[in-house]
Amino acid sequence: MCLTQLFLQNEAAYACVAELGELGLVQFRDLNPDVSAFQRKYVKEVRRCDEMERKLRFLEKEIKKDSIPMLDTYENPEAPQPREMFDLEATFEKLENELREVNQNEEMLKKNFAELTELKHILRKTQQFFEENEGERQALDSLAMEDAPSHHDGTKLIAEREGQPKPHLKFVAGVIQRERLPAFERLLWRACRGNVFLRQSEITEPLTDASTGAPVNKAVFIIFFQGDQLKTRVKKICEGFRATLYPCPDTPQERREMSIGVMTRIEDLKTVLGQTQDHRHRVLVAAAKNVRMWMTKVRKIKAIYHVLNFFNLDVTQKCLIAECWCPVTELDRIQLALKRGSEESGSTVPSILNRMDTSEAPPTYNKSNKFTQGFQNIVDSYGIAAYREINPAPYTMITFPFLFAIMFGDLGHGTIMLLAGLFLVLQEKRLEAARIKDEIFQMFFTGRYMIFLMGCFSVYTGFIYNDAFSKSFNLFGSSWGNIFPFPLDEKAREQAITNLGGLEASPMLIPEKAYSGEPYPIGVDPIWVLAEANKLNFLNSMKMKAAILVGIAQMTFGIILGYHNFKYFNSKLDILYTFIPQIIFLSCIFIYLCLQVIMKWIAYDAAGGYSVLGYFYPSSNCAPSLLIGLINMFMMKSRDDGFVDGNKYCNTSIPPGKPGGCNMVGLCHLNNWYPGQSFFETIFLLTAIACVPVMLFAKPYILWKEEKQRQLSGHTQLVQV
């Protein structure tokens, strides 16, 4: 990377930045960090873009409301010339105004429509109220005439108080939102002291709210009362609860006539509404074809002006000065883009690209392609390497899927994964074009090559583990034979088993007898699937050991990469106090463990009966135990030579079978496996522990001391001056 200065002619700057933007290879620096956003040079243009974006968002919202599909051509329109902005602005302005007008009309019509529908419901429901009440009321009236006390409802009470034989009741009818009804009723009762009578009935179908278009549940109510004072009060309450009141005629004939009138008006309105909606739909469909492209264009303009705001004006006011980071290898392409930009704008003076020397640390630029991108993303999520540090992504491409496969390790599942990855890779172009927005899918899609590789390696490890959907293949023929005679008649078999030491005593394939001596050519012997008791014991231990080896190798490799970084930056401090203690720590504990694993694999076989490193190794069930060895190492336990048989020590010098000797049948392990093991292990452990404070504190302490030294010497220099 290098820092470059660009001198762009005022008129060419826009085109040049547009070209550079398409190239995507430079990173501009903000040269006016102290100037606030609204005081910059091109703030007006940015604002215009904001306005255009707002209009486009409005359009998009309306289009989505009508669920019209938005055409996406996937083409990448070039950044429009600044003068095109006026055209775009005018287009959007026109569209927006048109749409707003249509919306207004529609809203008004819808409001009318909603009102009429409500009125329709009122007329229908009130009709019911009156009908069912008519008989009751007549009965009540006659009762009142006879002066019989009754407490059935409000109308009756009023009738009594007023002392009129035939009470003249008034009523209002209206519609209210259903959830407000209980509070409305309560307040009505309280405010009018129980002197009103309310009947209500729910409108079963939800009506649409005119302004938001959301469905609302409403209820029809009718309130009976007497006197004008109550009327104003009731009306006020209705207003307070946003209930809409509608005129409702007194007589049934009038109501019926009105009802018919309302129905015809509703029909008329429906036609007009349909036409308005058609018009709106046409406008939106036309807009939907272009809206995506417009959005891209506007965003490009905005981005260009945003970048131009980073630039400085030179003293003559004739050209803009920009500073940017760009990769050295791509300088030619950048030059070319600048030239194209200048030519396009018809500028006579070419744009100048000037390399600058700087002491600043450049930004990291990792070149990547569609294959490496996914891996680079994973590495970057842990932290981006500093400029010129080794980029671990290329190594990750192999190690990451491989480590995954060691854990996954199943040929069958691996194949499924491989096929899924392969599908994504092969259908790459089509899937990309489909622009599936789903986040989960995007995650899989960007990691398609990773999934593919993980699948490949899983197939491989699955093959090594001899594991396909938890079943094994016997490809080359197992090297273990059946030692139990079968089939024989019951008695003979029993006899044979007793000869072998008894099936109950050791229901296993005794290595000395069952093993052919030639290992299975590659991978795990399929016989292990049959081992019910110790299948997991064996496989887990084998996989665990393999995982440790690969894992520690990966860690060591990482530390060595770090060493190369330190060497490149010539940082002695880091090598001495970071790399060396790290590698010592790692080797004292983990690499040592790895060596033990390998050693155990190589030196101890199934048969036994020979000496390894001076210690007698009787049989396969008495190999040294790595786990207990590691625990003993950390506990710094003193150990005698010999075996641990069950829980007790036994001496190797006494031959097995004799008293004090070992019988070595059950779990037994070799205590020490080379001379002086306790001594070496103690030293390893102490060295590792000693490394911890060095790793933690050494570097900061030395830096701190140096800083202090520098300050001191600075002061002394001042004193000397």
Next chain:
Amino acid sequence: MGEFFFNIDHGYLEGLIRGFKSGLLTTTDYANLVQCETLEDLKLHVQSTDYGNFLANEPGNITVQVIDERLKEKLVTEFTHLRNNSLEPLSTFLDYITYSYMIDNIILLITGTLHQRPINELISKCHPLGSFEQMEAIHIANTPAELYNAVLVDTPLAPYFVDCINEQDLDEMNVEIIRNTLYKAYIEDFYKFCEKLGGKTAEVMCEILAFEADRRAIIITINSFDTELAKDDRQKLYPTCGKLYPEGLNGLARADDYDQVKQVCEYYAEYKALFEGSGVNPGEKTLEDKFFEYEVKLNVQAYLHQFHFGVFYAFIKLKEQEMRNIIWIAECIAQRHRSKIENYIPIV
């Protein structure tokens, strides 16, 4: 002890509120805002803060009113989220915060109806945090008793209102008395509630509420000079949970002019400083502004403690102050009255 289990119920919301608080405008933001030439500039700058593009979808030229509405909308969204996710006793605590806005809304509606303003216009001016179901029906009431019986009896404010039922009419003076009586009852009740909660909440909130009570007492006294409010009526309006209670309030009750109020407050170190720094001359800050500054200080201090509810109250108050500041700056810009643009209350 409550602190140990605080995070089980309220940890999420406390984390959230501290995040909200750190999104408040900083001094540099204010320094940038006052440099704005037009409201468009203001919009552009506010976009780069925590407010984000809350104004981005406004068509045409924005006005101060639109800014105000959007600000309130944002506050309400945040508050509703807090309220919906809160558990007892925090939810009651948050409800208490809304009561003060409810009182303001009621008074606004009553005064509005007194002046024959249409109810819809009044409703739009109400603070959305304090809206309640029966609010819009307030104008049916002609007397306080009616107001109580018909409208307020179902609201949580009902117990506060019992004291003012005796007032005869709803005229301007009585409305003011109702407001102050309601406030007095509210603050005292809130104070008691916080005391009951105990712990750090009580420690922090009682300090803030005591100041609020004293501020009201002082402001009532100063505003009552040259009005027909009798001295013993005035004394009844003082909230009694402040630091001025009881001697200071007695002193205030006897005060006849500004100097006597000042004299009474001389005995209280916090208030003495406020009176000394204030004045009406140009270049000096008004007493009201001084009070606001002190309130901001108390609210910011609430964030120095952890595991208590004071932060929620403090956030709402700080946010309110910030909204006042933004509106002040916006008004100054809109009315081209730049000389006073610096008179906002910085939140530090």
